[in-house]
Amino acid sequence: MATDTSSVLLPDALEVIVQELRGRGWRVVAPVRRNDAVVHDEITSVTELPIGWHDVQTPGSYRLEHRGDGAFFGYAVGPDSWKRELFPPRAALLSARRDGRASTDGPGDTAGTGTDDGAGFVVTPAVPDRRRSAFLGVRSCEVAAMEIQDRVLLHGHHVDEDYRARRAQAFVIAVNCTAPASTCFCASTGTGPAVRAGADLVLTEILDDDHRFLAEVGTTEGAELLDLVPRRPAEPADVAAAARAVQAARHRMGVTLDTEGLHDLLLGNLEHPRLDDVADRCLCCTNCTLACPTCFCTTIEDATDLSGDVAERTRVWDSCFTLRYSEMHGGRTRTSARARYRQWLTHKLATWVDQFGSLGCVGCGRCITWCPVGIDLRAEVAAIRADQEAGAGREGASR
Amino acid sequence: MAGLPKLAVWKFSSCDGCQLSLLHCEDELLPLLGRIEIAYFPEATRTELDGPYDVSLVEGSVTTPEEAERIEAVRDRSEVLVAIGACATTGGIQALRNSADVDELARVVYAHPEYLDTLETSSPISAHVEVDHEIQGCPISRGQLLDTLLAILTGRRPNLPQSSVCMECKMLGTPCLMVTSGIGCLGPVTQAGCGALCPSYDRGCFGCYGPKELPNTAALAGRWSELGIPADAVARAFRTFTGNAPAFREESDRHG
Ligand code: SF4
Ligand code: SF4
Ligand code: SF4
Ligand code: SF4
Numbered sequence: 236m237a238t239d240t241s242s243v244l245l246p247d248a249l250e251v252i253v254q255e256l257r258g259r260g261w262r263v264v265a266p267v268r269r270n271d272a273v274v275h276d277e278i279t280s281v282t283e284l285p286i287g288w289h290d291v292q293t294p295g296s297y298r299l300e301h302r303g304d305g306a307f308f309g310y311a312v313g314p315d316s317w318k319r320e321l322f323p324p325r326a327a328l329l330s331a332r333r334d335g336r337a338s339t340d341g342p343g344d345t346a347g348t349g350t351d352d353g354a355g356f357v358v359t360p361a362v363p364d365r366r367r368s369a370f371l372g373v374r375s376c377e378v379a380a381m382e383i384q385d386r387v388l389l390h391g392h393h394v395d396e397d398y399r400a401r402r403a404q405a406f407v408i409a410v411n412c413t414a415p416a417s418t419c420f421c422a423s424t425g426t427g428p429a430v431r432a433g434a435d436l437v438l439t440e441i442l443d444d445d446h447r448f449l450a451e452v453g454t455t456e457g458a459e460l461l462d463l464v465p466r467r468p469a470e471p472a473d474v475a476a477a478a479r480a481v482q483a484a485r486h487r488m489g490v491t492l493d494t495e496g497l498h499d500l501l502l503g504n505l506e507h508p509r510l511d512d513v514a515d516r517c518l519c520c521t522n523c524t525l526a527c528p529t530c531f532c533t534t535i536e537d538a539t540d541l542s543g544d545v546a547e548r549t550r551v552w553d554s555c556f557t558l559r560y561s562e563m564h565g566g567r568t569r570t571s572a573r574a575r576y577r578q579w580l581t582h583k584l585a586t587w588v589d590q591f592g593s594l595g596c597v598g599c600g601r602c603i604t605w606c607p608v609g610i611d612l613r614a615e616v617a618a619i620r621a622d623q624e625a626g627a628g629r630e631g632a633s634r
Numbered sequence: 635m636a637g638l639p640k641l642a643v644w645k646f647s648s649c650d651g652c653q654l655s656l657l658h659c660e661d662e663l664l665p666l667l668g669r670i671e672i673a674y675f676p677e678a679t680r681t682e683l684d685g686p687y688d689v690s691l692v693e694g695s696v697t698t699p700e701e702a703e704r705i706e707a708v709r710d711r712s713e714v715l716v717a718i719g720a721c722a723t724t725g726g727i728q729a730l731r732n733s734a735d736v737d738e739l740a741r742v743v744y745a746h747p748e749y750l751d752t753l754e755t756s757s758p759i760s761a762h763v764e765v766d767h768e769i770q771g772c773p774i775s776r777g778q779l780l781d782t783l784l785a786i787l788t789g790r791r792p793n794l795p796q797s798s799v800c801m802e803c804k805m806l807g808t809p810c811l812m813v814t815s816g817i818g819c820l821g822p823v824t825q826a827g828c829g830a831l832c833p834s835y836d837r838g839c840f841g842c843y844g845p846k847e848l849p850n851t852a853a854l855a856g857r858w859s860e861l862g863i864p865a866d867a868v869a870r871a872f873r874t875f876t877g878n879a880p881a882f883r884e885e886s887d888r889h890g
Contacts, residue, residue, distance in 0.1 A: 243743040269809075270808065270814070271809060271814040272809035272814050274807060274809060295812070295813055295857070296813055296816075297809070297813045297814050298814070300717075309863075313809070314804075314807075314809045314810065314813075315807060319807065324804075324805035324806075325805070356639075379745070382667060410673045473664050475698055483872065513853075515853065516850075516853050517847050517850065517851075517853070518798070518800075518823065519798070519850065520798045520821070520822035520823075520852045520856055521797060521798060521800060521801045521804070522799040522800050522803075522810060522822075525800075525801065525804035525805070526804060537790060537793075538781060538784075539784050539785070539788045539790065540670070540784075541662055541665040541666060541668075542669075543669060543784070543787060543788055546788075551805075552801070552804075552805055554797075554801070557745060557795075557796075557797040557801075558796060558797075558847045558848065559795065559796065559797070562685065571848075572848060597831065599729060604813060605808060605810055605813055605852070607800070607812040607813060607822050607857060608853055608854070608856075608857045609857075
């Protein structure tokens with residue numbers, strides 16, 4: 236993002252931002268420390284941020300520790316992603332009320348009103364909540380994840396109205412990552428640690444002699460907000476310090492994911508024995524997919540009330556790791572853990588590209604940390620790749 | 635009240651907790667009675683209407699020769715039969731005897747074991763008759779019971795997911811206890827329905843809803859061992875509530 240518009244904020248200025256937004260009646264949602272983890276919740280003050288905390292993440296393990304400083308954003312991503320705000324676990328889609336005059340003409344006879352489905356029901360679409368929300372502390376991988384969900388939920392054949400409303404109401408204050416976890420690999424997927432676009436404001440926390448934030452503007456709305464906040468123009472030294480912090484983060488990231496030829500590698504190894512191996516370890520518990528900021532699979536739940544006259548339809552998170560997800564007329568197709576893990580891995584890293592033009596993975600590492608048995612997709616891919624390369628080597632040698 | 639579908643609630647070997655879930659639907663009970671008639675429910679009413687019944691809720695496992703006969707009769711008189719609770723769906727806690735010598739247990743517990751007429755095993759309803767729906771849990775969830783009854787009355791499919799408790803944890807936003815604290819949790823192999831109750835109170839799931847579909851108990855038990863949980867604790871965990879469910883029984887047996 237352009238640095239000529241950048242300015243420097245002191246920590247107190249963040250409180251001014253929070254109060255300004257709350258004064259407008261917006262929700263301000265930010266990381267908070269709860270139940271031994273950094274999760275997202277509405278805050279009333281920046282003092283509710285997990286100030287001075289740091290997360291140690293490894294496959295299947297997450298621990299919070301004191302950093303020994305007053306960093307506001309000194310941790311990586313936690314179990315919640317902004318998906319919880321934009322694409323919540325349950326979203327009402329419509330309700331239908333029996334109106335007592337069943338039509339004999341079939342659906343469509345009252346087309347134009349959009350209320351009577353022709354079978355004696357009045358159908359009312361759910362109205363999404365119109366309140367604006369500001370998301371504070373959004374990481375670059377998460378901004379990238381929002382853009383991926385936009386492609387899926389807004390720019391495909393079907394627009395998800397609930398998502399559209401929530402996305403339009405979101406104001407994004409991003410934070411360049413300076414404290415990645417060992418499970419992070421956004422540098423491999425090209426989605427971090429620096430935010431390139433897609434945010435209203437971007438902050439970089441600088442923790443040298445004086446604690447300050449470099450603020451860069453992403454949108455007009457972001458610039459207007461910044462105008463209301465005490466700040467000074469950024470000096471080259473501020474910009475350099477911020478760049479150093481982000482660069483250091485890039486180098487501190489853990490194991491990488493080699494994306495070279497990934498699409499063909501995975502689709503060319505659909506029967507690879509490593510998939511049997513991972514199937515032995517995988518619990519099909521769905522934690523990885525529900526924690527993932529890009530996974531968008533849902534099911535539809537219909538419920539009826541006590542009177543029997545009102546039905547409600549709800550969109551509910553689902554996962555390719557459940558049996559019901561592959562249920563279709565005639566049966567279920569993915570009955571084994573191998574089939575489900577393969578679907579997940581190949582979708583994230585290969586067929587997503589065919590479908591939506593990018594990887595389905597932004598390298599946030601949530602599926603690695605929050606897998607109760609610590610399955611690490613980087614290791615699964617590396618094992619398949621190593622075997623392929625060894626195989627190619629063997630073929631080369633035998634020629 | 636002529637014309638309303640008839641509901642019967644049957645008790646086999648059980649603690650009554652699951653059928654009481656129906657009475658616990660306090661706010662919903664009266665409106666429900668506008669759509670269904672309680673024809674047989676000794677826990678709630680002395681009314682006894684003859685069958686056939688449109689819906690039978692069956693609580694408890696089959697542990698005596700008398701029960702083995704009675705469940706056939708219930709099935710014969712029921713249009714839709716719903717097995718409710720860990721006992722009816724897996725054999726329940728009383729199925730602990732399935733791996734013990736019943737005669738010896740009877741001698742230890744009862745002053746006059748000669749008065750007992752009991753089967754060698756405690757078995758789920760589905761081992762005896764065809765079951766239309768199973769609501770797992772010890773006790774079952776009121777919400778799932780109500781939804782299932784409304785689904786049957788409306789002619790739709792009940793919302794009874796076979797997926798993991800983890801799914802409910804993630805939907806609630808409860809950070810995983812296995813990951814944050816190294817606490818042994820059976821959630822990844824246990825069927826959803828409780829709303830991830832125990833993890834919400836910082837306790838690992840005890841598995842009271844029984845196995846989910848495709849429960850990878852071996853991988854979970856392996857992780858528990860890595861977390862330092864001793865083999866006898868692993869064995870006990872899998873046989874606490876639904877130890878007669880095949881997946882849990884086999885895993886339990888592997889650990890002693
Ligand atoms: S697949 Fe894993 S690392 Fe990639 S975006 Fe999803 S949770 Fe993050
Ligand atoms: S990869 Fe891990 S988190 Fe995902 S379904 Fe398998 S065991 Fe669960
Ligand atoms: S606490 Fe238990 S139920 Fe919840 S996500 Fe973790 S393993 Fe699953
Ligand atoms: S978390 Fe597990 S033990 Fe607790 S109520 Fe739910 S299924 Fe039962």
